[in-house]
Amino acid sequence: MKKGMVRKLKIAVIGIGYVGITTAVSLGELGHQVVGADMDDTKIKQLKSGILPIYEPHVETVIRKLLREESLHFTTSIKEAVERAEIVFITVGTPPLADGRPNMKHIGDVATEIGRHIREYSIIVNKSTVPVGTTDDVQSIIADQLKLREVNVPFDVVSNPEFLQEGRALQNARKPDRIIIGCSSPAAAEIMLQLYEKVDAPKQITSPRNAEMIKYASNAFLATKITLMNEIARLCDRLAVDVSEVAKGLGMDKRIGPHFLQAGIGYGGSCFPKDISALVMMGREAQIEMSILEGVQEVNQLQTDWFLDKVKQQMGDLYGKRITLFGFAFKPDTDDIREAPSLKIIVGLLNEGAIISGFDPAVNKKITEMFPSVTVIEDAYQAAKEADAVVICTEWDEIINLDWRKIKGLMKGNFIFDGRNVLDWRMLQQEGLRYWGVGRNMNT
Ligand code: UDX
Secondary structure, three states, rough: OOOOOOOOEEEEOOOOOOOOOHHHHHHHHOOOOEEEEOHHHHHHHHHHHOOOOOOOOHHHHHHHHHHHHEEEEEEHHHHHHHHHEEEEEEEHHHEEEOOEEEEOHHHHHHHHHHHHHOOEEEEEEEEOOOOOOOOHHHHHHHHHHHHHOOOOOOOEEEEEOOOOOOOOOOHHHHHHOEEHHHHHOHHHHHHHHOOOOOOOEEEEEEOOOHHHHHHHHHHHHHHHHHHEEEEEEEEHHOOOOOHHHHHHHHHOOOOOOOOOEEEEEEHHHHHHHHHHHHHHHHHHHOOOHHHHHHHHHHHHHHHHHHHHHHHHHHOOOOOOOOEEOOOOOOOOOOOOOOOOOHHHHHHHHHHHOOEEEEOOOOOOOHHHHHHOOOOOOOOOHHHHHOOOEEOOOOOHHHHOOOOHHHHHHHHHOOEEEOOOOOEEEEEEEOOOEEEEEOOOOOOO
């Protein structure tokens, strides 16, 4: 092989959710031959015709390109995908159980299928977020299947956590901050380095257990950073300090950095809440008290309650008041509402008897299915008509860049509660709107 050329590896990606599809697409872009497998027939049919069943910017365009070039295929047969692959990625979900631990059923099922179908040396790569020790468990499950088949197929299991952010998944996959390869076999580590050869990022080869913990520690750190700012924001609010200015000043310290300092109504999504619970449970099982992370969970809940109290304090009795929510998604550029703070806000306002309407550039039906009494309107201005108050739950550009003078003209009242601290409060006050942010209580 010529120097500089990438060895084209045959890849299977099992489980085509957010992580799976981004993994499949980004490996296809790197020049590998990829098969994405999922049991969901409808999803696979859509993907085969170039339709992305989720909302994630830019991914659909790349799927279509790779399908045309025949470097990406989809199938419902795990057997077919596994049999032909040199590297098999596990990208199934690990949703939280009632007690906070992740549900490992899908990981176990996929590992069993892999053990039933691998034919020659394969590397099994786990990308799902899983408790420390899972790489060893996957290893045992596959080994047991091979014993049952009475065959001796060599294989290695690697932990290669993902750090994708919804809404920027492809960007993150193309230009990651780092690639973590948790691997105890030097031969497998070498192939993993070949796999990612074209990606310009630092690569850390470490043990599988270390890699598994790096993923949890990263999410725990980020959630804690946000939560600390949320707590400080509540104090700023009381002391008439603008937390956005505080964050700016803090972020210039290189040891702290400017990211994830944005105070708001709390973090949500499919990862932070689930992963913090999982880490707390891991601590409990290991008899290590995780008091910081337990505090993070508590403060994150408190943050939304505090914000709702602020709305009540300012508006008085909410019974019959018309409140318009801008943004339902847990963050911009996604249609994901899992653990979205907007849901807690809706429940809190409905409990007070408020009449709720709202707008989100990507979320519609999911909200009306969950809350039939909430009216979702596809035009932000129409949604704000006759409103007593507008509450910002998600900082979409489409929301930040609205014509706020026009909004003021359409509203009946003049309250703006900015749960993401993204609006220019001076400008809004000049327009005659009463602005309340999170830790930007400039009215006192
Ligand atoms: C996160 C991690 O960032 C990613 O590395 C991991 O792989 C999966 O979990 P994601 O859940 O997609 O990604 O979103 P992220 O951008 O991290 O935001 C999570 C939540 O924190 C959102 O609700 C967001 O609104 C909130 N957030 C983020 C803040 O409240 N303030 C901030 O400064 C940043």
